[in-house]
Amino acid sequence: MPSAMNLCNMNKLSFLPLMATILLCLPKTDAATPTQLTNLPSVYLYTDNGASIDHDTYVSGTITVMDAAHPENCMTNEPMQIRGRGNSTWRMDKKPYSIKLGTPSHFLGCPANASTWEFIANYADKSMLRGATAFHLSEWIGLEFSPATAFADVYLNDKYIGNYHITDHMEIGADRVPVEVQDASTSDNLTGGYFLEVDGWATSEPHYFTTNHDMPVTIHYPEKISSKQTRYIQSFVQGFETKLFSSNFKDAEKGYRAVVDTVSLIKWYVAIELVGNPDAFWSTFIYKKKDNNHLFFGPLWDYDIAFNNDNRLGDATRKTMREDAHNPKTWIQQLWKDEWFRHASNMCLRQWIKNGVEEELCRYVDSMAVVLNASQTKNYECWNVLSTRVYREVNLYDTYQGYVDYLKTYIHQRVAFLSENFQAEDPYPAETGIGQTMAESFYYSPATHSLCFPVAKNRTITIYSAGGAKLQTLQAQGTTVSLPDLPHALYLIATDGELLKVVL
The missing domain is CATH 2.60.40 (Immunoglobulin-like)
Known part of the structure; x- marks a missing residue:
C-alpha cells in the first residue's frame, strides 16, 4: 500500500517523531504557526499582503511545507508566485492553482526538479482519485512520461482550503514531457522538439493553428516560436493528417503509420477508452522530438470527469469514447476505420487484462483511499458537498467510501465492456492454435x-x-x-x- 505520507517518494519513508520534525520545519513568521493537519504533508501558501488571486496573473508570496515523514521536503517561507488555473474548474468554489517556486525543487519528493507545479482541487471528483488513478495507469503501461502524484492539505493565507492533488506542470524537461529544448541560436534546425495539444480552447492561446480537417492545435513549446518554426510544425502535423485521410491511409509505409509513433498512439487510445475520458479528444497532448519524423501521443492529463463522471453522456460505462466523447473526434474515427488500428487496440487491451490491469487499478484505488482517509474527512468538513451535485457528477453518495466503491465498480464493468467491444470490432480476432x-x-x-x-x-x-x-x-x-x-x-x-x- 502506498505511504500515507507522500506518494512521490513512497519508497523513502523515515518515520521520525512527529513533533520533533515539525519543530525543525517551523517557519519564522508572525502569522499563525503552521502545523501538519493529517498524515499528508501540509502546504501553506501566503500571498504578499494577503493579495487576492486571479486566473491569469501571478502574484508573489511565500510557501511553507510541513512533512513529518520527509523533512527533506519541508520549506520555510520560500518565495513563490501563484495564480489560478483550469477553465471550467476555475469557476468552481474550490479553486485550482498553479505555483511557481523561486528555486526549482523536487516538490514533495516528486521526480522533476522544477519550478512550476499544479494544485488540482478535485472539487467535482469526490473520490479525489480519478486523476491519480489515470496517472498510475499511464505509469503502469509505460508511457514515456506520466505526471507525478502527491497529495497535501493546503492552506491559503492561513485558511484551510482542502485536500489537493499536486502534480507536474505540462511542460518539456527532465522527468516531464520528453522533448528537447530548441537552440535559439540555430534557427535553421527546425525539427524539434515541439509540444502540442489538440485543444478545444486553442483560439484563446497565443500560438495555435487549425488543420484542414478543422482540428485546433495549440503550440505549447517553443513558447517564443518563430514563424519558421510555426510553418514547420504546422506542416508536419498537417502531413500526418493528410496521410490519415488519404486513399492509402491503411498502408504502413504510405499512410499515417509512417509518421506516428504507433506504440504511444495505441497505448494512449486504449488508456483513454479504459478510463472513459469524455474530454480525451477535446484535449489531446502530442509531441515531436528533434530529428525524429514521428508524432508521439501523450501524456495523459485532465481526468476529473473521466471514469463515468460526466452526466452529459449519461451512464457511459458501456459507451466508447470514439463514438460518444466530446468533439473533435475527427482523427479517432478515421483511425478506427483501419483494421490494423482496431486489431492493435484489441491486442493491447487483451495484454493489459492478462497482466492484471483491472486488479492493479482497483488495488491502487483501495490503497489510496486509505492514504487519503484522514485528509478527505477534513476536506469534506470544509466543503460539505458529498451529496450535492457541483458539476457533472452522474451519481451522488452520502459517504466518501460510496465514491470510492463507484470508481472501482466502473473499472470492473469497463474492462468487461471494452473486452467485448474491442474483440467484436477486431477484424482478426481468431487465435491460431500455434501454442505460443x-x-x-x-x-x-x-x-x-x-x-x-x-x-x-x-x-x-x-x-x-x-x-x-x-x-x-x-x-x-x-x-x-x-x-x-x-x-x-x-x-x-x-x-x-x-x-x-x-x-x-
Whole structure:
C-alpha cells in the first residue's frame, strides 16, 4: 500500500517523531504557526499582503511545507508566485492553482526538479482519485512520461482550503514531457522538439493553428516560436493528417503509420477508452522530438470527469469514447476505420487484462483511499458537498467510501465492456492454435518495418500466415531485425516462445 505520507517518494519513508520534525520545519513568521493537519504533508501558501488571486496573473508570496515523514521536503517561507488555473474548474468554489517556486525543487519528493507545479482541487471528483488513478495507469503501461502524484492539505493565507492533488506542470524537461529544448541560436534546425495539444480552447492561446480537417492545435513549446518554426510544425502535423485521410491511409509505409509513433498512439487510445475520458479528444497532448519524423501521443492529463463522471453522456460505462466523447473526434474515427488500428487496440487491451490491469487499478484505488482517509474527512468538513451535485457528477453518495466503491465498480464493468467491444470490432480476432502466448518482449515498428528486441542474441524468427501456415524462417542477431516485404495481410511472428500478431 502506498505511504500515507507522500506518494512521490513512497519508497523513502523515515518515520521520525512527529513533533520533533515539525519543530525543525517551523517557519519564522508572525502569522499563525503552521502545523501538519493529517498524515499528508501540509502546504501553506501566503500571498504578499494577503493579495487576492486571479486566473491569469501571478502574484508573489511565500510557501511553507510541513512533512513529518520527509523533512527533506519541508520549506520555510520560500518565495513563490501563484495564480489560478483550469477553465471550467476555475469557476468552481474550490479553486485550482498553479505555483511557481523561486528555486526549482523536487516538490514533495516528486521526480522533476522544477519550478512550476499544479494544485488540482478535485472539487467535482469526490473520490479525489480519478486523476491519480489515470496517472498510475499511464505509469503502469509505460508511457514515456506520466505526471507525478502527491497529495497535501493546503492552506491559503492561513485558511484551510482542502485536500489537493499536486502534480507536474505540462511542460518539456527532465522527468516531464520528453522533448528537447530548441537552440535559439540555430534557427535553421527546425525539427524539434515541439509540444502540442489538440485543444478545444486553442483560439484563446497565443500560438495555435487549425488543420484542414478543422482540428485546433495549440503550440505549447517553443513558447517564443518563430514563424519558421510555426510553418514547420504546422506542416508536419498537417502531413500526418493528410496521410490519415488519404486513399492509402491503411498502408504502413504510405499512410499515417509512417509518421506516428504507433506504440504511444495505441497505448494512449486504449488508456483513454479504459478510463472513459469524455474530454480525451477535446484535449489531446502530442509531441515531436528533434530529428525524429514521428508524432508521439501523450501524456495523459485532465481526468476529473473521466471514469463515468460526466452526466452529459449519461451512464457511459458501456459507451466508447470514439463514438460518444466530446468533439473533435475527427482523427479517432478515421483511425478506427483501419483494421490494423482496431486489431492493435484489441491486442493491447487483451495484454493489459492478462497482466492484471483491472486488479492493479482497483488495488491502487483501495490503497489510496486509505492514504487519503484522514485528509478527505477534513476536506469534506470544509466543503460539505458529498451529496450535492457541483458539476457533472452522474451519481451522488452520502459517504466518501460510496465514491470510492463507484470508481472501482466502473473499472470492473469497463474492462468487461471494452473486452467485448474491442474483440467484436477486431477484424482478426481468431487465435491460431500455434501454442505460443502473445509477445511481451518484442514488438513491430511500422516506421522501420522491423522487429525490436530488448537484447541482441542469436534467434530464429518464424513468420506464419493468419491461418498458421509457415511462410518464412529468419536467422537474426541484433536488437532490430528487418522483415521481408510481404503482401498486406495479418501475420503471426514467433520467436523465443512468444507470438506476435501484426498487420504488415
